[in-house]
Amino acid sequence: MIELKDVTKVYYKGTPKEVKAVDGISLEIAKGEMVVLKGPSGSGKTTLLTLIGCLSRPTRGRVLVAGKDTSRLQEPFLTFHRRMHVGFVFQQYHLIPDISVYENILLPLYPLDMTSQEMEERVEDALRKLRIKGKEAYRAKDLSGGEQQRVAIARALVTDPEIILADEPTANLDTHLSRDFLKIMDGLKEEGKTIVIASHDPLVYEHKGVDRVIEMRDGRLVGCS
Amino acid sequence: MGRLKHLLAVYGILSLLLAGMVLHAILSTHAAKSVLEERERLVSMLGLTDLCLTTEARYTRHPSQADYFTPFQDNPMSLELFPSGGAMAPPSFKEIPRKMVVKDE
């Protein structure tokens, strides 16, 4: 499903601030696999996720998602790819703060050309799954951190993507909610979704549903289990 | 979707007002016809030449009778004095027959 070949991402290339966030990583993730990226802060987890999620393009190397070499795709095709295949949960949630929870979850559906009714059903579904029913009229910025995180997850799931990328999804959830989250992930895995989670939460990488834990350090892979 | 309805409602009201405005313009153009005709008659009876838009200076009271220099005739160095003279441009006398005609003897 996902294949990285000698992928490198350099920020501020050619300036004194140059950072090699991801440094020559090769990696393969099969369809239906649940993988956890683990590693200290700054090790490049988020960067790797954005590369897989087509939010940015590698400086060198190739990223293949669902058989397509996304590193060479033109912008419109990248967007298409994102829209069709990927659900992304950001580390900082990146909700739009001053519109309602409901609207936030609705956002990824706008370009999909659905009927209003279909859109509503999907959002209701996601609200139920993430247990944020009753909060849908709140503005995103009026929610607690944990609630915002769940909205972010709901937003990633609402398009029913094949690949789910979650960046530190449990950072603001209590144990109970974290377990809930993992349960949802297990369910999605059963549906055949491919899941990549960046996390250094033991609860996540020790979870029994996880197929593989990949450890990163300074932009490189240092271990696999 | 409720928002969309509100927007459409606003546009509905504005378009109605606009339509009302157009209608009003058409109707009153029609209604004004007789007044305009009577005014035209008055003009021809009294031999008037200009509208009474401003009464402060003779070259703005009868702009068609003035020329570029009229404002300066009383004092060649004076700048435009009257506000209305600043708001109105001098008339164009481009088409005026001002060719010098030398008669053959």
Place this chain on the structure above:
Amino acid sequence: MSKERHKHILSFSITSLLRRKGKNLSIFLIYTLMVFLLGSVVFFVSAIKREAATTLKGAPDIVVQQIRAGRHDLIPTEYMEKVRTIRGVTKVIPRVWGYYFDGPTQSNYTIIGMDGESYEAFRDRIPFLSPEEAPIGNGKVLIGKGIARSRGLKRGGHFYLLRSDGGLKTFEVSGIFSGRSSLLTHDLIVMSEKDVRELFLIPARYSIDLAVYVRNKEEIETIARKIGEVLPGTRAVIKEQITKSYETVFGWRSGLVFTALLGTVLAFAILSWDKATGLSADERKEIGILKALGWRIEDILEMKFWEGLTISLTAFLAGIILAYIHIFFFGSYLVAPAIKGWSVLYPPFNLNPYMDAGEVFMVFFITVVPYTVATLIPVWRSSTIDPDEVIRGI
């Protein structure tokens, strides 16, 4: 199929607009004001042009003025004989008229002299006059509403004007023109030619100018040229120039139009500049998020387009409607002072409503289009960057 998408995006753009209420409301207000100003001037000017074009149809075909040392001067009445001999001329009327500056009320009157016989001929058919048969001559005069009001005069009332030699001359009001003709008669005093001559001490053999009427309107220009030939030293103003002068007087070169246009364009340039030079960090981030969620560049552009169009269209409609009301229901309250200037005899500006579709469209075009385009440029720029970078704010 794809109709749904547009509907949703439009609906979201309204949500998005309502979010920044303060900012968008102030843009809306400035915008409306701009359209209002521009629209007011456009309505005012085209209404006046039309008033002039239609009412002045009856004006003399040619006015012959004597020019001496570059100035208007009295014209020898005998010149009319020379003009009359030109083929195609039906009628020549030596006119005796002038301006009277009234010290006490600090205002200018326009004094028109009528020769007694021709006046008698149509005195019962003069429009807008009350009573309908008002005699003139021997100090009896007709006056405009403005003069009647400023002097508190009624029919039968008496007033004095100062003769050019300093003496006083008494007049009696025999009729007053009704307000509906004010656009022509507001400052008018119509008296017999003899009275005008006495008032201004105009020598018997001279007139102010000659009004010439022509049989075939096609020939006006030729005849005007011929007048120039037979009467060197005179100037012939043809009717077309009289009506055309209103085109020029209120054309774009006129101060009124120019100022409104300049102000509007400036305000507009500032607004668009502000829009075009950049989005706030929040707006940029939002674009990045939308892209990350799978929005296409065209989806984002469409949303911003709806936003821009909603503001500009609403503002346009509101502004143009307000402008119409302002000009035709409230007597051009804001524009008229520029024309009136210091006029003490305030001429009325209850213009007949008139709307030129082409001009309204022009206002639409120069306000709505640039703004909407200006809103799209920066959006387009930041929506072409990778979402990752936009979100991080680089």
